[in-house]
Amino acid sequence: xxxxxxxxxxxPRRRRSGTYGDHPATGYLFLSPWILGALLMFLGPMLASxxxxxxxxxLFSTPNWIGLENYERMLTDDPRFGNSVLATVRFVVFxxxxxxxxxxxxxxxxxxxxxxxxxxxxxxxxxxxxxxSVALALVWRSLFTADGxxxxxxGLFGMPxxxxxxxxxxxxxxxxxxxxxxxxAPMVIFLAGLKQIPxxxxxxxxxxxxxxxxxxxxxxxxxxxxxxxxxxVLNTINAFQVFNAAFVVSGGTGGPSDTTLFYxxxxxxxxxVEFNMGYASAMAWVLLLGIALVTGLIFRSARSWVHYxxxxx
Amino acid sequence: xxxxxxxxxxxxxxxxxxxxxxLYPLAWMLASSLKPSREIVTSITLIPRTWEWSxxxxxxxPRVGVPVWRFFLNTTLISVGAVLGNVLTCSLxxxxxxxxxxxxxxxxxxxxxxxxxxxxxxxxxxxxxxxxQLGMVDTFWPLVLPKFLATDAFFVFLMVQFVxxxxxxxxxxxRIDGCxxxxxFTLVILPLLRPxxxxxxxxxxxxxxxxxFQQLIYLxxxxxxxxxxxxRLFVDTQESVANFGPMFALSVLSMLPVxxxxxxxxxxxxxxxxxxxxxx
Numbered sequence: 001x002x003x004x005x006x007x008x009x010x011x012p013r014r015r016r017s018g019t020y021g022d023h024p025a026t027g028y029l030f031l032s033p034w035i036l037g038a039l040l041m042f043l044g045p046m047l048a049s050x051x052x053x054x055x056x057x058x059l060f061s062t063p064n065w066i067g068l069e070n071y072e073r074m075l076t077d078d079p080r081f082g083n084s085v086l087a088t089v090r091f092v093v094f095x096x097x098x099x100x101x102x103x104x105x106x107x108x109x110x111x112x113x114x115x116x117x118x119x120x121x122x123x124x125x126x127x128x129x130x131x132x133s134v135a136l137a138l139v140w141r142s143l144f145t146a147d148g149x150x151x152x153x154x155g156l157f158g159m160p161x162x163x164x165x166x167x168x169x170x171x172x173x174x175x176x177x178x179x180x181x182x183x184x185a186p187m188v189i190f191l192a193g194l195k196q197i198p199x200x201x202x203x204x205x206x207x208x209x210x211x212x213x214x215x216x217x218x219x220x221x222x223x224x225x226x227x228x229x230x231x232x233v234l235n236t237i238n239a240f241q242v243f244n245a246a247f248v249v250s251g252g253t254g255g256p257s258d259t260t261l262f263y264x265x266x267x268x269x270x271x272x273v274e275f276n277m278g279y280a281s282a283m284a285w286v287l288l289l290g291i292a293l294v295t296g297l298i299f300r301s302a303r304s305w306v307h308y309x310x311x312x313x
Numbered sequence: 314x315x316x317x318x319x320x321x322x323x324x325x326x327x328x329x330x331x332x333x334x335x336l337y338p339l340a341w342m343l344a345s346s347l348k349p350s351r352e353i354v355t356s357i358t359l360i361p362r363t364w365e366w367s368x369x370x371x372x373x374x375p376r377v378g379v380p381v382w383r384f385f386l387n388t389t390l391i392s393v394g395a396v397l398g399n400v401l402t403c404s405l406x407x408x409x410x411x412x413x414x415x416x417x418x419x420x421x422x423x424x425x426x427x428x429x430x431x432x433x434x435x436x437x438x439x440x441x442x443x444x445x446q447l448g449m450v451d452t453f454w455p456l457v458l459p460k461f462l463a464t465d466a467f468f469v470f471l472m473v474q475f476v477x478x479x480x481x482x483x484x485x486x487x488r489i490d491g492c493x494x495x496x497x498f499t500l501v502i503l504p505l506l507r508p509x510x511x512x513x514x515x516x517x518x519x520x521x522x523x524x525x526f527q528q529l530i531y532l533x534x535x536x537x538x539x540x541x542x543x544x545r546l547f548v549d550t551q552e553s554v555a556n557f558g559p560m561f562a563l564s565v566l567s568m569l570p571v572x573x574x575x576x577x578x579x580x581x582x583x584x585x586x587x588x589x590x591x592x593x
Contacts, residue, residue: 136342143341
């Protein structure tokens, strides 16, 4: 059975595997670009950004220590910050589960021997590939603009609208639809997971008279749960950081009425439009904490619904 | 017709129906690139009433005083640089993590995994400051240099998983033949690592090609603009309907390399994507 990312780290190392005892420095030599990168691009900047988050810093003058003021302001004196959290959380809460459901649904549909399977699989994957691009976001924006195709379609159903992207009720839905539409990447991972489920399980269940729904509930979902878990974690983390789509669809503003002011969009505005780098750094750390918290909750919940092969249920 | 045959046909019909809905936005973009600007937004149909090939000519006219081929060239330079960096340094790091033994391996590997999950924004501003101090803002260096420092931990991890699967006996045999770690790496591991290297190269290329955030932050003079930045110019001017045709034409052109890559390598891509989540 498969094990996702989180497990592999804990895998016991083979004893004395690949020893080059006579070259003790070789490991560090091979790793030297990475070590340099880890220090200069990650560890150093992380410490610096933590420091900056307690300062007032405009990029040009020396950072000025102000203690917790940035964090206080976020919580008490910045309604737009609250709006950005709300927009992001709504995006993640609606977008990710629907996206994963679509991915699983289509994966189940495609999990069938056919000469066309490969072609279909690639075709469903194509939107994911272009997903982050500005070009596609422009297309998306035009599809949902006033009198555009989406308006004409909703008109057919008797729901007149004057541009989904201009409507505070619908603007976020446009972006949710975009992420749902890009279900290709998790779908491919689901497909690979489905292939690993032994057919005998289904045969045995069929003999016992289980119908399709029972088989899905009692075999597919538990056997696939490590893969569902992996996709859930990965896509949640990514969804928290979506920027391009929100930037292009709202023209960089996060409008209408801040309903698409995603967290990273607001962070960018604070840092690179208003040059409030201290505040933006503080926002980055709050984002890290938020993601860690949500990921932690998913990991905790995993104990009750993720089953690994060879474990007692 | 047998029931099995009917079921197969129904399956194809269902899959194709879903695909039709899925691919409509892409088809609409392509169709729109050939329609007169005024017709585009309000028309839901895919066949242009009049074919407006001049959109493509208009898309290739200079933008903010810079010829459009320049945007293509800039994007290509950055993407190719990123590919070289990732393939070179991520494979070195992966080999060290997967095969070599040294004291700090375990904590370093743990840190590498942690950086996969780290939001880029946490390091964004100090990284920007570093590049600013180095006088590299508004050059391609901030977009390329980090790739030569194996900062894309996702690919390091992908390759570590791959190397771990290769039989140790090969290394042993090469070692008995007198190869040191460098020759084992170049003569044994690298050739076998090819599928993972190709996956890394293609994903790096496509992701860099499509990237916007970093280019937005680091590149400011129009000479250095990339395609996404050039396309972004349409965001501000989009309200003027006259620009729609050229906008879609340039969108199509900017997606072409990605689609061609995809068509050529889709097997590697899709398998690589599946592998990344599953091998353990």
